[in-house]
Amino acid sequence: MTVEVIIFGILALIAIAAAALMLLTRNAVHSAIFLVVVMSSLAVLFLGLSAPFIAMVQIAVYAGAIMVLFLFVIMLLGAERIGARDMVSWHIPMAIVLAVAVLLLGGYVLLTNPAVAVVDLPTEQIVQGSAEAIGQSLFSGYLFPFEATSILLLVAMVGAVVLTRKEKKSS
Amino acid sequence: MSNQGFVDLFPLLIGLCGVLFTLGVIGVLVRRNAIVIFMSVELMLNAANLAFIIFARALNQIDGQIFVFFVMVVAAAEVAVGLALIVTIFRTKQSINVDSINSLKG
Numbered sequence: 001m002t003v004e005v006i007i008f009g010i011l012a013l014i015a016i017a018a019a020a021l022m023l024l025t026r027n028a029v030h031s032a033i034f035l036v037v038v039m040s041s042l043a044v045l046f047l048g049l050s051a052p053f054i055a056m057v058q059i060a061v062y063a064g065a066i067m068v069l070f071l072f073v074i075m076l077l078g079a080e081r082i083g084a085r086d087m088v089s090w091h092i093p094m095a096i097v098l099a100v101a102v103l104l105l106g107g108y109v110l111l112t113n114p115a116v117a118v119v120d121l122p123t124e125q126i127v128q129g130s131a132e133a134i135g136q137s138l139f140s141g142y143l144f145p146f147e148a149t150s151i152l153l154l155v156a157m158v159g160a161v162v163l164t165r166k167e168k169k170s171s
Numbered sequence: 172m173s174n175q176g177f178v179d180l181f182p183l184l185i186g187l188c189g190v191l192f193t194l195g196v197i198g199v200l201v202r203r204n205a206i207v208i209f210m211s212v213e214l215m216l217n218a219a220n221l222a223f224i225i226f227a228r229a230l231n232q233i234d235g236q237i238f239v240f241f242v243m244v245v246a247a248a249e250v251a252v253g254l255a256l257i258v259t260i261f262r263t264k265q266s267i268n269v270d271s272i273n274s275l276k277g
Contacts, residue, residue, distance in 0.1 A: 094234070
């Protein structure tokens with residue numbers, strides 16, 4: 001057993017345990033914190049999968065900005081205690097059956113379609129997703145989608161402002 | 172991660188994606204708190220991102236990582252709008268239990 005397998009095992013255990021606890025805990029703030037743990041462990045996995053830039057973006061955007069937004073809304077609404085009787089009992093076995101079906105279907109499709117053969121390469125030829133490489137690709141081949149996402153962000157920002165605006169009493 | 176280590180771990184990494192995605196599905200199906208359902212959707216997006224990174228590494232191309240970048244941008248926009256919707260629903264219904272949102276007219 002190599003050190004890589006051990007590190008992967010630890011990270012996978014942390015991610016799966018935190019994801020399960022996120023679903024089991026009744027307090028929404030605890031759920032958010034466990035989701036941060038999942039995202040952080042995935043970021044470390046990204047580092048190992050030669051995607052250092054994406055790993056940093058994962059920490060900054062996901063574990064940072066998005067989760068702060070979640071926590072902000074949870075605390076703004078005082079929603080951390082809402083839903084003491086949150087889970088409906090008969091939903092749980094049905095949900096688990098459906099989820100296992102999803103997992104088995106995905107596994108079946110992946111196992112019966114060996115479409116992806118892992119490229120066998122010496123270590124120095126592995127493409128590293130550095131900021132430079134991502135930027136080169138983003139501003140050449142993916143320029144149009146990149147500009148489109150800027151418009152999407154603008155629309156989302158305007159939408160969020162309009163949705164949360166206090167309604168004026170219409171005469 | 173060395174190439175041999177990656178080849179050995181490839182099925183396990185894909186399995187981790189599947190398990191995380193499945194946990195997200197269970198969260199959406201079981202929990203009734205709109206914010207926790209939303210977080211479960213984020214968990215599913217993260218599992219898909221991990222799959223993108225793994226396949227980008229397997230094919231030795233950078234395009235998978237670009238797609239993860241776009242997924243993150245769209246997720247950020249989606250979270251902003253979705254949480255605004257949740258705040259608005261909470262103002263009108265005083266609840267974010269999705270079972271209480273059962274009428275078209277607020």
